[in-house]
Amino acid sequence: MxxxxxxxxxxxxxxxxxxxxxxxxxxxxxxxxxxxxxxxxxxxxxxxxxxxxxxLPVPPERTGWIGYFQLKRCGLLHLIGQRNSILGRVAPPARRLDYERKLLAGLRACRPSTPAGAQDDDPAFAARLAELVASKQAQLPKVIWNATLxxxxxxxxxxxxxxxxxxxxxxxxxxxxxxxxxxxxxxxxxxxxxxxxxxxxxxxxxxxxxxxxxxxxxxxxxxxxxxxxxxxxxxxxxxxxxxxxxxxxxxxxxxxxxxxxxxxxxxxxxxxxxxxxxxxxxxxxxxxxxxxxxxxxxxxxxxxxxxxxxxxxxxxxxxxxxxxxxxxxxxxxxxxxxxxx
Known part of the structure; x- marks a missing residue:
């Protein structure tokens, strides 16, 4: 040695x-x-x-005033209002990601049709809701990326x-x-x-x-x-x-x-x-x-x-x-x- x-x-x-x-x-x-x-x-x-x-770019959804008030039936007006407020626009990543996930869950849970067996009373809203769900689902991975790496x-x-x-x-x-x-x-x-x-x-x-x-x-x-x-x-x-x-x-x-x-x-x-x-x-x-x-x-x-x-x-x-x-x-x-x- x-x-x-x-x-x-x-x-x-x-x-x-x-x-x-x-x-x-x-x-x-x-x-x-x-x-x-x-x-x-x-x-x-x-x-x-x-x-x-x-x-990654995440374009904001533009529902317009009609779409905004139609979302009242989904119980999402308060959540959307929080996001669009001055504080919501500068929210930290954790809260922005939490907002997007809650919004997507709320959109998925929303049922625009009338009671069972009846015909949908607002097919235009139902179609728009489906578009929003698909769009938010596609954007979520980008939101997750932007909020992490x-x-x-x-x-x-x-x-x-x-x-x-x-x-x-x-x-x-x-x-x-x-x-x-x-x-x-x-x-x-x-x-x-x-x-x-x-x-x-x-x-x-x-x-x-x-x-x-x-x-x-x-x-x-x-x-x-x-x-x-x-x-x-x-x-x-x-x-x-x-x-x-x-x-x-x-x-x-x-x-x-x-x-x-x-x-x-x-x-x-x-x-x-x-x-x-x-x-x-x-x-x-x-x-x-x-x-x-x-x-x-x-x-x-x-x-x-x-x-x-x-x-x-x-x-x-x-x-x-x-x-x-x-x-x-x-x-x-x-x-x-x-x-x-």
């Missing part, structure tokens, strides 16, 4: 005035020990599509304004995971607004999706930069003479152990676990939809959501190549760590 050497008390490693950001700290220490610049790029993750690109709350969940997840705290989705599950249930069947509205608030305030993406993107950029520096140093000149470990090689080994294996790798493992849970919950919400997604959402999903997306493929690739570069560096000094670190 490979045994790590004792920590070398080098002022270079113990300096207390280094960068506060752990990723910057790791990159700067590698740069100093290899005498090779490490310059991580700062790419921004993909942005959640804007409203006009992520939402197309909503402003979901855009807030993927906002890039809140920065990364901190490395010294739990990165698991927590309440945000429960919020996605609540929206999934709302997409599959009626849920009281009092149940769903807290989920919207969580998504709006936690910004979990955006913070997770920024964390993964930043780690990927740092790994790629350090990997590039190691490769450039090896191409410029060997770290060790005749493959024998020297002081510089042991300092590099300590940087690897103390700042990558002990500090950064646990954070990376936590991000991977959190990403898996987050993507599973998102997949459930996507599966609950019955619409053709807007093209902008399809592109975003391919870029940023799920293990097969570009962001997460790059993350795994950067991790693999980083390990290979360190192994090559230390192997050139007879200090190769155990495989798979």
């Amino acid at each position: 490979y045994r790590w050497p004792a920590l070398i008390p080098v002022a270079l490693l113990m300096a207390a005035c280094g960068p506060a950001d752990p990723l910057e700290d790791y990159a700067s220490r590698v740069a100093r020990v290899l005498d090779q610049p490490v310059e991580p790029a700062t790419p921004a993750p993909p942005r959640y599509p804007r409203a006009r690109d992520r939402q 197309g909503s402003d709350a979901m855009a807030d969940a993927f906002s890039l304004a809140a920065g990364r997840l901190p490395m010294d705290t739990d990165v698991m989705p927590g309440e945000s995971l429960g919020a996605l599950a609540t929206l999934t249930r709302a997409a599959r069947g009626p849920q009281p607004p009092t149940v769903t509205e807290p989920a919207y608030r969580v998504l709006e305030t936690r910004h979990y999706g955006g913070r997770l993406l920024q964390s993964v993107t930043a780690v990927t950029a740092t790994l790629d930069a350090v990997t590039g520096a190691i490769e450039q140093r090896l191409a410029r000149r060997p770290l060790c003479f005749r493959g024998r470990a020297n002081r510089q090689a042991r300092i590099a080994e300590t940087v690897l152990r103390e700042f990558y294996i002990a500090a950064l790798q646990p954070h990376m493992a936590a991000l991977s676990d959190a990403g898996r849970l987050w993507h599973e919950a998102l997949a459930e919400l996507f599966d609950a939809q019955s619409v053709t997604m807007p093209a902008a959402i399809t592109r975003y999903r391919n870029q940023a959501l799920g293990e097969s997306s570009r962001v997460w493929r790059d993350y795994r690739r950067a991790s693999r190549e980083h390990g290979e570069a360190w192994t090559e560096l230390l192997d050139s000094c007879g200090l190769a760590p155990a495989r798979g670190f």
Whole structure:
């Protein structure tokens, strides 16, 4: 079994005035020990599509005054009045979805005919009612989409304004995971607004999706930069003479152990676990939809959501190549760590 050497008390490693950001700290220490610049790029993750690109058009029904008052026999005037009020027009997604479901249920339950055995006294209204039911039924999946994956709350969940997840705290989705599950249930069947509205608030305030993406993107950029520096140093000149470990090689080994294996790798493992849970919950919400997604959402999903997306493929690739570069560096000094670190 490979045994790590004792920590070398080098002022270079113990300096207390280094960068506060752990990723910057790791990159700067590698740069100093290899005498090779490490310059991580700062790419921004993909942005959640804007409203006009992520939402589906739902034209309002225009029944006219005659149709409006005819719906009195369905007991829907109060509901329609609420929806058409000033507050109703700016109602949050949970209440708009609740309104549409209640209206559709009321229209289906309405019976415009006279008592059993008698002929319908208003065939025109019956025909119009059937049209409204069919129209509302066809529109409901779009309303559900706009109230969940197309909503402003979901855009807030993927906002890039809140920065990364901190490395010294739990990165698991927590309440945000429960919020996605609540929206999934709302997409599959009626849920009281009092149940769903807290989920919207969580998504709006936690910004979990955006913070997770920024964390993964930043780690990927740092790994790629350090990997590039190691490769450039090896191409410029060997770290060790005749493959024998020297002081510089042991300092590099300590940087690897103390700042990558002990500090950064646990954070990376936590991000991977959190990403898996987050993507599973998102997949459930996507599966609950019955619409053709807007093209902008399809592109975003391919870029940023799920293990097969570009962001997460790059993350795994950067991790693999980083390990290979360190192994090559230390192997050139007879200090190769155990495989798979």
